[in-house]
Amino acid sequence: xxxxxxxxxxxxxxxxxxxxxxxxxxxxxxxxxxxxxxxxxxxxxxxxxxxxxxxxxxxxxxxxxxxxxxxxxxxxxxxxxxxxxxxxxxxxxxxxxxxxxxxxxxxxxxxxxxxxxxxxxxxxxxxxxxxxxxxxxxxxxxxxxxxxxxxxxxxxxxxxxxxxxxxxxxxxxxxxxxxxxxxxxxxxxxxxxxxxxxxxxxxxxxxxxxxxxxxxxxxxxxxxxxxxxxxxxxxxxxxxxxxxxxxxxxxxxxxxxxxxxxxxxxxxxxxxxxxxxxxxxxxxxxxxxxxxxxxxxx
Ligand SMILES: Cc1cc2nc3c(=O)[nH]c(=O)nc-3n(C[C@H](O)[C@H](O)[C@H](O)COP(=O)(O)OP(=O)(O)OC[C@H]3O[C@@H](n4cnc5c(N)ncnc54)[C@H](O)[C@@H]3O)c2cc1C
Numbered sequence: 001x002x003x004x005x006x007x008x009x010x011x012x013x014x015x016x017x018x019x020x021x022x023x024x025x026x027x028x029x030x031x032x033x034x035x036x037x038x039x040x041x042x043x044x045x046x047x048x049x050x051x052x053x054x055x056x057x058x059x060x061x062x063x064x065x066x067x068x069x070x071x072x073x074x075x076x077x078x079x080x081x082x083x084x085x086x087x088x089x090x091x092x093x094x095x096x097x098x099x100x101x102x103x104x105x106x107x108x109x110x111x112x113x114x115x116x117x118x119x120x121x122x123x124x125x126x127x128x129x130x131x132x133x134x135x136x137x138x139x140x141x142x143x144x145x146x147x148x149x150x151x152x153x154x155x156x157x158x159x160x161x162x163x164x165x166x167x168x169x170x171x172x173x174x175x176x177x178x179x180x181x182x183x184x185x186x187x188x189x190x191x192x193x194x195x196x197x198x199x200x201x202x203x204x205x206x207x208x209x210x211x212x213x214x215x216x217x218x219x220x221x222x223x224x225x226x227x228x229x230x231x232x233x234x235x236x237x238x239x240x241x242x243x244x245x246x247x248x249x250x251x252x253x254x255x256x257x258x259x260x261x262x263x264x265x266x267x268x269x270x271x272x273x274x275x276x277x278x279x280x281x282x283x284x285x286x287x288x289x290x291x292x293x294x295x296x297x298x
Contacts, residue, residue: 001038001039002038002044002046004045004046004047004048005022005046005047005048006047006048006050007022007025007047007048007049007050008050008053009049009050009051009054010053010054011054011055011056012054012056012057012137012164012166015027015049015051015054015164016137016138016139016162016164018047018049019049019161019162019164020139020162022046022047022049023161023162024045024046024047024161025045025046025047025048025049025161026043026045026047026048026049027048027049027051027115027164028048028049028050028051028052029051029052029057029072029073029109029111029112030052030075030107030108030109030112031107032100032104032107032108032112033108033112033113033116033118034048034112034116051072051073051164052073052109053073054073056071056166056167057071057072057073057074057111057164057166057167058071058073058074059071059074059167060074060078060079060082060085062084062088062172065172066088066172067169067170067171067172068084068085068088068089068169068170068172069167069168069169070085070110070167070168070169070170071111071166071167072109072110072111072112072114072115072164072165072166072167072168073109073111074109074110074111075105075106075107075108075109075110076096076097076099076100076104076105076108076109076110076113076123077096077102077105077106079092079093079096079110080093080096080097080105088172088173089126089130089170089173089179090178090179090180090284091125091126091129091130091179091180091181091198091199091200091281092123092126092127092130092170092181094126094180094181094182095122095123095125095126095181095183095196095198096110096122096123098122098181098183099113099122099123100189100190101189101190104190110123110168111165111168114127114134114147114150114157114165114168115157115159115165116155117151117152117153117154117155117156117157117221118154118155118192119154119216119217119218119219119220119221119222120192120193120196120216120217121216121222122181122183122192122193122196122216124147124151124214124216124222125181125196125197125198125214125215125216125222126179126181126198126200126214127147127168127170128147128148128198128212128214128222128223128224129179129198129199129200129212129213129214129224130170130171130173130179130198130200130212131146131147131148131170131171131212132146132147132168132169132170132171133145133146133147133168133169134146134147134150134158134165134167134168134169135165135166135167135168135169136158136159136163136164136165136166137163137164137166138160138162138163138164139162142166144169145158147168148224151221151222152221153220153221154220154221173200173202174202174209174210176202176203176204176285176286177200177201177202177203177210177285178200178201178203178280178281178282178283178284178285178286178287179198179199179200179201179281179284180198180199180277180280180281180284181196181197181198181277182196182197182273182276182277182280183195183196183197183216183217183273184196184269184273186260192217192260193216193217194217194260194261194265194266194269195215195216195217195218195255195261195266195269195270195273196215196216196217196273197213197214197215197216197249197270197273197274197276197277198212198213198214198216198277199211199212199213199214199274199277199278199280199281200212200281201232201237201278201281201282201285202285203237203282203285203286206236207234207235207236208232208233208234208235208236208237208282209233209234210233211228211229211232211233211245211278212224212229213225213228213229213245213249213274213277213278215249215252215253215270215274217255217266218253218254218255218266218267218270219253219254219255223252224252225245225248225249225252225253225274226252227248227251227252228245228246228248228249228252228274229245231244231245231248232245232278237278237282242275242278242279243275245274245278246270246271246272246274246275246278247271249270249271249274250267250270250271250274253266253267253270255267255270
């Protein structure tokens with residue numbers, strides 16, 4: 001690996017200054033994407049700015065409205081074990097729990113997963129389904145970007161080279177909501193998703209009033225299956241309707257064939273995983289284990 005300078009800012013301000021003075025600098029949080037890329041020479045930064053200990057990026061709390069604030073440098077393992085996340089933002093906690101191995105999850109951050117922008121990034125589909133916003137700091141101040149606008153292509157995002165993703169803000173799901181994330185990998189661990197699907201639904205008086213379905217690893221960017229969502233909304237959901245939504249989700253996917261699976265196999269997985277995630281999300285929204293998602297959070 002090439003030699004590099006290491007900057008260890010102690011505040012977001014000094015981090016932004018470090019980026020301004022070293023134009024080819026790269027941020028590092030857990031390093032689980034960046035260091036392998038440096039080892040094979042895909043990126044060759046002269047300066048690395050370590051953000052893993054910046055207090056502003058380590059926030060993990062719910063506010064009075066029940067919205068979840070996750071600092072970009074919060075590791076997947078912390079998210080997976082965080083009770084309010086597991087209870088009210090279950091799809092996100094589940095996705096954090098499947099990243100890499102135990103060792104990887106101790107380092108791998110939510111911000112790094114999003115900023116790296118791999119189509120298979122596991123924590124992206126749940127955040128799309130939960131309609132998260134991303135707080136980004138740059139030389140012109142701060143801006144809030146809906147996650148649906150964040151991804152621009154494979155490894156391309158709204159982040160400029162001197163931007164820092166600071167926080168991910170996830171609105172509290174309404175009462176009667178449930179969600180889940182399921183991915184398919186040939187191996188149980190240390191493998192990336194061939195397809196990943198997150199579903200999040202809200203049910204009121206037996207009617208699905210809101211449905212969000214997000215797909216990973218089936219297009220250059222993680223994306224919502226909006227036609228499938230529309231098919232479910234304002235309906236009493238039946239197995240037949242779930243089948244129709246799963247079919248519509250397939251039409252949102254534009255998968256490639258590679259060594260991990262053919263495009264046809266990926267379309268099949270979208271159908272199966274959409275069906276399964278919807279069934280689980282509906283059960284969580286309405287079943288005996290369903291919990292109100294506003295008010296006192298644990
Ligand atoms: C063995 C192994 C298994 C893995 N398995 C999975 C898996 O199952 N699922 C999965 O989704 N991923 C997996 N990954 C990929 C990786 O672990 C995740 O994407 C992880 O979340 C990246 O976070 P990080 O903190 O390590 O990012 P880093 O490597 O530190 O950074 C990644 C990129 O994001 C940029 N960046 C980081 N933080 C910020 C920020 N706050 N603002 C702006 N830019 C930022 C960096 O400059 C860099 O370009 C695996 C990696 C390894 C090595």
